[in-house]
Amino acid sequence: MNGGAVRLVAVNGGLSEPSSTRMLIDRMTAAVTDALGEREVAVEVDVIDLRGLAVDLGRAMTVGFASGQARAALDAVESAAALIVASPVFNASYSGLFKMFFDLVDVDAMVGKPVLVAAAGGSPRHSMVLDHALRPLFSYLRTVVVPTGVYAASEDWAGAESAGGLSRRIDRAANELAGLVEPRATSRPASNTRTRADDVRHDARGTGPDVRQQAIEAAGIANFARLLGPS
Ligand SMILES: Cc1cc2nc3c(=O)[nH]c(=O)nc-3n(C[C@H](O)[C@H](O)[C@H](O)COP(=O)(O)O)c2cc1C
Numbered sequence: 001m002n003g004g005a006v007r008l009v010a011v012n013g014g015l016s017e018p019s020s021t022r023m024l025i026d027r028m029t030a031a032v033t034d035a036l037g038e039r040e041v042a043v044e045v046d047v048i049d050l051r052g053l054a055v056d057l058g059r060a061m062t063v064g065f066a067s068g069q070a071r072a073a074l075d076a077v078e079s080a081a082a083l084i085v086a087s088p089v090f091n092a093s094y095s096g097l098f099k100m101f102f103d104l105v106d107v108d109a110m111v112g113k114p115v116l117v118a119a120a121g122g123s124p125r126h127s128m129v130l131d132h133a134l135r136p137l138f139s140y141l142r143t144v145v146v147p148t149g150v151y152a153a154s155e156d157w158a159g160a161e162s163a164g165g166l167s168r169r170i171d172r173a174a175n176e177l178a179g180l181v182e183p184r185a186t187s188r189p190a191s192n193t194r195t196r197a198d199d200v201r202h203d204a205r206g207t208g209p210d211v212r213q214q215a216i217e218a219a220g221i222a223n224f225a226r227l228l229g230p231s
Pocket residue numbers: 013014015016017018019020021022088089090091092093120121122123124126
C-alpha cells in the first residue's frame with residue numbers, strides 16, 4: 001500500500017516495439033483500475049517490461065541471485081497486492097524470458113497472491129496456452145489465478161473482435177481480480193450465508209499458519225467454478 005492505494009504490478013513479457021503483449025497489459029491495467037475504482041479502491045500500478053531486464057535475468061540465472069533492476073522488479077512482484085501477467089506465445093507456450101523471470105521469484109512470497117493471466121499470440125488457435133502453460137505455472141507458485149484468462153490474437157487488434165470478445169473477457173477478468181483484491185467491497189450472499197470461498201479469500205490475506213493451505217483451496221475452488229462456466 002502507498003498512501004492507502006492498493007499496489008498492483010503488471011508483468012509484460014512482450015519483446016517487440018510496439019508490443020501487442022504490452023497493449024494487452026495496458027488494456028487490462030486500465031480495466032482493473034476501473035473495476036477497483038467502482039469499488040472506491042485507489043490503485044497504483046507498476047508495469048515491468050521484461051524486455052529491458054533480459055541481460056540481468058540471464059546473469060541472475062547463471063550466478064544464482066538477482067541484482068540491480070532485476071532484483072527491484074522481483075521485489076515489486078513479491079510485495080504486490082496482486083499481479084497482472086502477460087506473455088507472448090512462443091512455440092505454443094509462454095516465452096523463455098517470461099519463464100526465467102518467474103523462475104527467480106521467491107515462491108513463498110507468492111502464496112495466495114491474486115493473479116490475472118494473459119497471453120498474446122499470432123494465432124487464435126493457441127489460446128489454450130493460458131490453460132496448459134500459464135495457469136499451471138501460477139498454480140505451482142500457489143497464487144490464486146482468476147477464473148477468466150485473457151488471450152489476444154493478431155486479429156483482435158485489427159478491429160474485428162473474435163467471437164469471445166476481447167473487451168468482454170478483459171472486463172470479466174478485471175472484475176474477478178478486483179473482487180479478490182478487495183473482497184469486502186464485492187457483493188456477497190445475504191447475511192449469514194458466507195461461503196467457504198469467502199472465508200478462504202479473507203484468510204489468504206493474513207499471515208496465519210494455514211495461509212498456504214487456504215490459498216491452495218481457494219485456487220481449487222476458482223478452477224472448479226471455471227469448469228462450471230459463466231452463471
Ligand atoms: C519465436 C516466435 C515464436 C512464436 N510462436 C507462436 C506460436 O506458437 N503461436 C502463436 O500464436 N504465435 C506465435 N508467435 C507470434 C507471437 O506470439 C506474436 O507475434 C506476439 O503478439 C508477439 O508479442 P509482442 O508483440 O508483445 O512481442 C511467435 C513469435 C515468435 C517470435
